[in-house]
Each structure stands twice: as C-alpha cells, then as structure tokens.
Amino acid sequence: xxxxxxxxxxxxxxxxxxxxxxxxxxxxxxxxxxxxxxxxxxxxxxxxxxxxxxxxxxxxxxxxxxxxxxxxxxxxxxxxxxxxxxxxxxxxxxxxxxxxxxxxxxxxxxxxxxxxxxx
Numbered sequence: 001x002x003x004x005x006x007x008x009x010x011x012x013x014x015x016x017x018x019x020x021x022x023x024x025x026x027x028x029x030x031x032x033x034x035x036x037x038x039x040x041x042x043x044x045x046x047x048x049x050x051x052x053x054x055x056x057x058x059x060x061x062x063x064x065x066x067x068x069x070x071x072x073x074x075x076x077x078x079x080x081x082x083x084x085x086x087x088x089x090x091x092x093x094x095x096x097x098x099x100x101x102x103x104x105x106x107x108x109x110x111x112x113x114x115x116x117x118x119x
Contacts, residue, residue, distance in 0.1 A: 005050050005102035006058040009034055010115055012070050012096055013063040029087055030061060033099035037085035041101050044083065050102035058102075062115035067095055069114070074098055076111040 009030045015021040041047050050057060064070050070086075077084045083101045088094065100108075 003104045003106065004056065004058050005046055006060055006105055007034060007037070007050070007102045008060050008062060008100045008108065008112060010062045010064050010070060010073050010098050010112065011118055012066055013118075014066045015096060018066075029089065029096040030099070032089075033085055033087035033097045034059070036087060037083070037099040037101055040085055041083050044101055046101050046103060061118045062112060063118040064115050070095055070098065073112055073115065080107075080109050080111045082108065082111060 011026060011030050015026050015029070016023065038047055038051070064073055074084065074086050077098070077100060082103060084098050086098045087096055089096045
C-alpha cells in the first residue's frame with residue numbers, strides 16, 4: 001500500500017499567545033490556507049489523488065514561532081520544490097499560516113523540521 005499523502009498546515013503560534021487572537025480566528029487562518037492551496041493547485045496530481053479518497057484525508061497542523069519563522073518555512077518548502085500557499089490575512093496584510101499540497105511525508109525532507117505539533 002502506498003504511503004498516504006498528508007497536507008501540512010503551519011500556523012504562527014504568536015497569533016494567539018502574543019497578539020491575543022481568538023482561537024476561532026487562528027483556526028480560520030488554517031482553513032483559509034488549506035482551501036487556497038487546494039484551489040490553486042487543483043490540477044496537480046497530488047491534489048486529485050488526495051480528494052479522490054475523501055474519507056482518508058490526512059492533515060497535520062504545526063506551529064511556528066512568528067512571522068519570520070513562518071516565512072523561513074515557506075522558503076524551505078520553495079527550496080524543496082513543495083508547492084504551498086502562504087495565507088496573508090487582509091486587510092491587515094499579515095502572513096498568518098501556510099498549507100502544503102498533500103505530499104508523501106518522505107518528500108517533505110527537512111523543510112518543516114523546526115515546527116512542532118500545534119498545541
């Protein structure tokens with residue numbers, strides 16, 4: 001059996017802890033990014049395969065310290081040729097999170113190794 005594809009969502013920890021955003025607002029950021037990446041890359045075979053088995057979608061929600069670390073994660077993904085969508089909340093123009101296309105974990109390499117599971 002092939003390894004399952006997983007979407008990785010990385011959210012800034014400081015949104016809730018430092019900027020005091022409500023939990024629902026933080027969760028919405030991850031939702032925005034996950035929908036955006038699926039729409040932007042809807043013709044990508046990884047996305048098509050992921051949605052073909054709608055009852056087996058895997059997601060991992062990670063946290064990163066702040067805006068600088070989020071942008072570093074985006075750069076790491078770019079260097080590893082992993083498509084992603086960086087969500088920027090408007091009208092504030094604040095990068096809040098990113099979501100990857102569904103990937104096999106081994107394809108991710110070390111791109112997100114400095115992130116931890118969101119708590």
